[in-house]
Amino acid sequence: MIRIKILPLLAVFLFVLAVSCNSSQQKEQKVSKGYDLVRLNRIADVQKELIAKGQVGSNQVVIFKDGEVIYDSIVNSGLKGDENITDDTLFPIWSMTKPITTVAAMILFEEGKFLLDDPIEKYLPEMANLQCLDEQGKVYPCKKSVTIFDVLAHQTGWGYYPRNIDGQHVLLSDLWYQDLEDFSKSMASIPLQFEPGTRYLYGINTSILGRLIEVISKKSLYDFMKERILIPLEMNHTKFHLTDEELKRLHPLLWTEGEVTGFYKHKYNELTYSKEPKLHFGGAGLVSTTKDYGNFCEMLLNKGTFKGHQILSPSSIDLMNTPINPELDKGTFIGASTGFSLYNLTDPVRDGGLSPKGIFGWGGYHATLFWIDHKNNLYGLIMDRSSYSAREMFIKVRIATYQALR
Structure with a gap:
């Protein structure tokens, strides 16, 4: 060395x-x-x-x-x-958190807890009946469900939604939501930029994945990470x-x-x-x-x-x-x-x-x-x-x- x-x-x-x-x-x-x-x-x-x-x-x-x-x-x-x-x-x-969360999800995938083509509303009921935007910006009911594959591949249609707070550009804050369940429900109210699975758009997908991990594992994301990734590594x-x-x-x-x-x-x-x-x-x-x-x-x-x-x-x-x-x-x-x-x-x-x-x-x-x-x-x-x-x-x-x- x-x-x-x-x-x-x-x-x-x-x-x-x-x-x-x-x-x-x-x-x-x-x-x-x-x-x-x-x-x-x-x-x-x-x-x-x-x-x-x-x-x-x-x-x-x-x-x-x-x-x-x-x-x-x-x-x-x-x-x-x-x-x-x-x-x-x-x-x-920041986003180097994403590969760790992805590994956490893949652990559950290997254990047969979900399939990649599972619609996310199977685990997150708030994600049923999502809205999409057409090319003219008009809102309409999405024809397809968001799948876990779409979330992993950043093909959901969700981007990032920064805010201007007191003149400061804020990409993301943990003060805007109570927990990941609250975050997920808030994202469900935002129309997707396109039909799920049709395009790539980098965004909040991996934080939605974190909520999926919580529901599937019945543990907080951090507790699951500690047990299966952070402590062993x-x-x-x-x-x-x-x-x-x-x-x-x-x-x-x-x-x-x-x-x-x-x-x-x-x-x-x-x-x-x-x-x-x-x-x-x-x-x-x-x-x-x-x-x-x-x-x-x-x-x-x-x-x-x-x-x-x-x-x-x-x-x-x-x-x-x-x-x-x-x-x-x-x-x-x-x-x-x-x-x-x-x-x-x-x-x-x-x-x-x-x-x-x-x-x-x-x-x-x-x-x-x-x-x-x-x-x-x-x-x-x-x-x-x-x-x-x-x-x-x-x-x-x-x-x-x-x-x-x-």
Whole structure:
């Protein structure tokens, strides 16, 4: 394992802050036939470059290959309001919650608790008699029911429904609903953008899936996750709710609003992470540490197993990342199709990341990212917290990774 903690060289931040390089340290330097360490060190150059551009603050990249961490690079910005990353740092992972919720659903699927073509009103009565919108925006009774497959594949017709609260754009809040049952009933009142199963639209689907898991398992989503995923994977710091002490460990968010850029500990959290709301958003609500989420990635890389615990079968892992929807032409994952809340790289040339066809993974609202590569037996994990697009970081880190492989 190589672990590098670096403060970047002098850089001019977007809002004119200086960064100084105080230390550079490497541990357990080793030579491997599988990769070139000198070339792998270019990952840290990418991390420093994007801090200098004002796109990220302190950030961490982990590369795991052939059963061990071969690279672990923390680059701290030293900028006012930012904080150094430690093993205890908590990151809101937002949509990287989705693959965990999807794994929870697939556990129930393997146990025969539901079929993919089951209509969701079989479990959620409020979803009977949904309304759809035609091309002119006119409301009419949907001709088809939403199926669990539609929910998993983001083909329901539900999108995201952000609100403007006191001049702040809020994507999702756990203060808007009492629990997932209340959330589900509220979503049932919103007309679908199209007939279920006919198109792809990224949205609140995985939080609806969380409610389905609650009804089918007869447990809260968090309790089911803890029992079947988080505890077996030793993800002890991955949770929906935080204590006051844990809230202090949240990584600051780099946020730009108008001409003002800064680091914010809580102002733009959107979710409270409080124990009071009994709401577990399966599509966005978890916080995690780098080590915790790395264990989840390791399970996906190992086709469903972790330290002897089989969470899912290899066939379920394959099903989850099978390309279903058309290739994305904008956003972070251009050149990739999507499956069950996972992208799958289908056009490596268009992607431009030197990565093989078939890598899969996902990302979060605040720029956390991961990918799984079965061909090279590796995963990559990027942890930071920024409101900027993560596309440049995602591509450049992968370029730096794959040019180092032998």
